[in-house]
Each structure stands twice: as C-alpha cells, then as structure tokens.
Amino acid sequence: MSSKTVSKALSILDAFTAETPSWGLRDLARYLDMSHTIVHRILSTFEEKGYVVQNTETNKYELGIKFMELGNVVEENLKISEMIQPIMKRIALGTGESVVLTIIDNEEGLYLKIVESEKSVRFSESVGKRSPLYIGASHKVILAHLPPDIQSKIIDHGIENKARQINTKESFQVLLEFIKKQGWFYTSSETFEEVAAVSIPLFDKKNNILGSLSVAGPDYRLTDEQAKKILPILKEYQENMNFILSKVFFPSRRNYLMNKLS
C-alpha cells in the first residue's frame, strides 16, 4: 500500500521540469487537476523543509537548492564522476566530439552524463533529459537488446504516439535485430536536428543491457564514414565501461524497468 498524500506531493514535484521550472499556485493545481488548497498545503510543506522556494517577486514556486544536494548524494553514491568521467573525457579528446552516457530507466532513455567536446561547435545537451527508447542511436541501441516482450510494448507505445521513426512494427523489429547483430548504430538528425551520433550498448556481467555510450556531434562533421572511424575508439572502452557500470548499478536499478513491466 502506498500513501496518497505523498503520492500527490511527488506528482507536484514531477511538474517541475527544465521546460516548466516555475509554477503559479492555481496554474499548477489546474495542471494537476487538484484543488488549489491541497497544492498550497503541500507546497508550503516543501517550502518549510527547503525543498521549494517561492519567488517573492512573482509569487511563483520553484524547486529549491536542496535538490542539487540530493542529486549529488545520488551521484556520489553511483560514483559516476570518479570512475566514468575520466574515460568519457579520453573519448571526447580522442574523437573531438561530445560523449554521452545514456541509461535505461523506467521504460525510457536518460542522459546520465555528458562530457562535451572542446570544439566550439559541439553537441551540448542537458543531463537528465528523458525520451522514448525508439528515438536516436543511443536509445535504439538499448532497445535492440531488451527482451522481445518489452520491445514490443515500447514499439506499440511509439506507434500510438505516431513516432516518425517507426514505419511498421515488423520493419522496426527487423531494424532492431540488425542493430543487435551489428553491435553499434549510427543515426543523423533523429533526436536533435543536425546532430548525428554513433552508439554502442553497455551491459552488466550477466549481459543484461544497462545503457549506451555515444559520440555525438554536428552531422556535417560526424558523417557515416567518420562514425566508422570513431567506432574503434568507442569499442576500446566498452568492456571497461561495462565493468564499472556493473559495479555501480545495483540489481535494484537494473530490475526497476522489469518490475514495472511485469
């Protein structure tokens, strides 16, 4: 059994995103289809505890610095910066492009870490963004290694939302099979316009898919041919990343998706 009140409180938190980082009380209540009274009470509690601040000029509510703290607790716990950063940095220097670590989290792909290239024109996106698994090389490479029943569910979801990446379910499944066999994938202008990426999958010790490692850059520079040249550099660090991620991602995290789908 779970707590209704806490659940509502967390739904309120979920409303704060990079796109909508500040909310007026009544706006937020309408968006969540809740009474403004309860939203107000919960926000007051968050504010009391330092989790939310109210802009005194606009009266709008925003997430507090507390979340940076807690985010850091998670990051430290995962030891991401310590172990993975140096590898990603090396790949960024070796390829001259930005390097992206994507993981699978709750049916979606999540940019966990990005190390940017030194070049003035480079792929630069914000960590923490989620998107469905049928879009982009970094995500497709993950989807290709998921069990068929979960694949099927996610593809159906894509078809429902009329994803332009999917023609027919069958052709998409053939594509995924190809990606799985090839062991890497290249896309151009899928998730982001004019951005291309090469991705390889990352696994745990038992060969369960964990996420992917990608090199991303402007499509005029990161062409199909250039991607093939970059591939060996990526693959050079694949086992190393697998090893670290296996240690860092406890079974709990790995199974999270599976639990949700069962």
Next chain:
Amino acid sequence: MSSKTVSKALSILDAFTAETPSWGLRDLARYLDMSHTIVHRILSTFEEKGYVVQNTETNKYELGIKFMELGNVVEENLKISEMIQPIMKRIALGTGESVVLTIIDNEEGLYLKIVESEKSVRFSESVGKRSPLYIGASHKVILAHLPPDIQSKIIDHGIENKARQINTKESFQVLLEFIKKQGWFYTSSETFEEVAAVSIPLFDKKNNILGSLSVAGPDYRLTDEQAKKILPILKEYQENMNFILSKVFFPSRRNYLMNKLS
C-alpha cells in the same frame, strides 16, 4: 498550515546524505523515531514514483536517479553552469588552484559549485556540503557581512557547539568586523586539515551578501603570501560574479534565511 504526512516524507529524504546514502527500513525508522510501518509506506510511495530504489541484494533503500534529474532542473533554472562555470574555470587556470562558489542558504554555508585545479594535488570536495558559517574563510567572509542580530544568533550557536574557531563572542565579533573592512580573508586548516583558502564576498545589487568566491588548495602551496598574490585575480571577477548572481538568485532565495530567522 502544512501537511504532516509530507513533512514526514521529507524528513525521510533528509536522512539520505553522502555519509549515509542507503538505509535499512527498521534502521531508518529508529533513526527518525517513527513507526517502521509508516516509513515503509512512504518509502513504497517514493519507490513507486521512482524517487527511491530498493537494492534487491541488500534490501536497503537508496535515493533514485530522479534526484539527479530534479537537481539538474534547479541548476538549469539558476543557469549556474552556463554563466558561472567559465569564470570559475578561468580563475582555476589563472591561479592553478581549485575555485569554490559558496552561497548562504538557511543559516548555513553551502558549496554550490567547485571547479577543480588541474594539478594532481588539489582541493577536491563534493558540492552540496553544508557547514556552519563560523568555520573557514569562505563562510566567515559571508558571516562578516550579515546583519548584527543574525551574526549574534549564529555565533551563539557556535559557542553552544563549542566551536574551536570561537574564543569569546566579543573577540569573534571584532574578527568579523576586520574581515568586513578588509574585504577578503585567508584561513588555513579550518574546515579541512591541510587545506588553505582565500575568499572574497559576493553581493547582490542592493549590497546584500549572497555568498563567497574562494580559491582553495594545499596549505604548503597556498600560503599567506601566495594568497595575497592570488587576491587580485579573484577580485578581477568579483563584480562580474556579483552581477550574474544577482540575476540568478531571486529575492526568494536571498530572503530565505531572513524569513527563517524572523
């Protein structure tokens, strides 16, 4: 009025720190002096919403990746990385030492951002750590610019906790006055053993203290004399930082401390 249930839920979150990032159910309940039933119900809710994960091997609970996302929402909202990072990087390169941005948040000092030096021996601490305002250059420089009544309250708090930095209230107040007049401060082995730091205060447009900017390094390298050489580099960027932080920190954040103390 605030919600008791949500308040309890947030107290549970507060228990997850860099030092204690994972908790067993009953341990946590004991620590919080709550019934394990309610802790369990709240944790289940957090888990359902992806805010907490349970390690399937140890059964212990940990904060979920969600907090990295929300932490990022806050960071994007504050535009810290975009605007402040380049300045701190320049100072780090110019001085060869790590650069620390500290802000005042709810009676305490909070390391908001650290750009590390390139040297192999360098000051390296985790962002998000809090400590009382009477310890260390970066914090004292903030305390020196707070209103007398708040200063007094914080010093009393330090005396209660037998802080070794404070001899008598009077002598400490004299020191703070000196720091305020001088406009900067240097300490060695205060917050961290063998670590020295030079700090300058940062203000908003109305000259309210917002935080401090520090250069920190090993005390054998960052001596008193070296600090004086570094000072001009720090001061060079002071107004620039003031300007950016004033824009970035809404009055809500600035007044947070004051509201709490009133």
Next chain:
DNA sequence: CTTTGTGGTTCGATTATAGAACCACTATTC
C-alpha cells in the same frame, strides 16, 4: 466599480493514516 484573476485561510464532514499485532523469512545463539 464590477469582474476575474491571483495567493492564502478556515472548518467540519470525510477519508486516509497510524501503529499494534501480525506474517514469512534469515541468522545467530545455546
């Protein structure tokens, strides 16, 4: 100066919560 919008508050009827007592399980003790 009425209307419609804020954010914030009040209070009683309703409903979700609290927590003792309970499993099922594991590890340790004697």
Next chain:
DNA sequence: GAATAGTGGTTCTATAATCGAACCACAAAG
C-alpha cells in the same frame, strides 16, 4: 534443532489528518 532476535512486509480499525467548498484580501482588467 529449538529458541531468540533480527530482517522486510502486511493487515485492520480507531482516530487524527486531510480535503475542499466557501471564504479573505488584494491586483489587474473591462
């Protein structure tokens, strides 16, 4: 190997916290 003490997890009802219609006070717009 029976007894004990520890896990995490669940059940159930008296009770206490929550919900939300109706209410401010205020601001902007018509």
